[in-house]
Amino acid sequence: MDEVLTLSEVASYLKLSEKTLLKMVKNGEIPCAKIANQWRFSRPMVDDWLRGKMEVVPKNDLSRLIEREFDYMPLSRLIDEDSIVLELKSVDRAGVIDELAEVAYNNKLILDKDTLTKKLNEREDLISTAIGNGIAIPHLRKPSAAIISEPKIVIGVSPRGVDFKSPDGKPTKLFFLILSDSEVVHLRILSRLAAILRINNHLEQMNNFRSKEDFLKFFINDDRENFPKP
Structure with a gap:
C-alpha cells in the first residue's frame, strides 16, 4: 500500500466524506501537506493521528494542563x-537528528539522547517527516514519558539545506522537532504547527529570520492573533 495518500484515499481510509476531511484540513485538524495545489497525506502520520484520537496518555504537569485547559495549542x-x-x-x-537531540538533551527536555536519536531515525526510515517546501517535523512515532520529560519544540535551521527525502525532492532547511509525552498534546502540536507552516507568507518570513528572537516573536504574535484573550 502506498505511503503517500490523496484526499479521497484518506477520506475512504477514515470512512469520512471528502467534504468533511477537507474542512478538517483547512482547520489544521489533521497533518498533511499541499504539493502542486493538491493535498497529500503520509499514511504513518495519519495512523499516528488516528491512534492519538483513541488514546489519552497524560504524564507531566504541563501536559495535563494543556490537555485540560487549552482547546488550542499555544506554541509560543x-x-x-x-x-x-x-x-x-x-x-x-x-x-x-543528532544535533537536534543534543540540543534537547542539553536543555534537559529528554532523559536519554541515544534512545531518542535511535527512535527518531527509525521513524524516518519508515517514512520521512519532511512535508515539502523545505520543512520537516521530526517526531517519535509514539510519544514516550520514558524518553521525554516535558512537551517542547526544538527548532533547527540549515542554511544550505539537507536531503531529508522530502516528497517534493527539495532540500530541507527548517526543522521542528516535536517532543511530547502525551498523544493528545503531540497531535495538537503537530496539527497547529502544520496549519501555520501551510501559509506561504509564514514560510517566507521564517526563511528570512536571522535571530532566535525572530522565531520567538513570530510564535508569540501568532498566538496573540489567533487566540486572543477574552
Missing part, C-alpha cells in the same frame, strides 16, 4: 531561545 509556550539552532552544521539526515 513550547519554544525557548535555548532550543533554537540557527545554523545546523550537519549535511545529512542522521547528523541533523
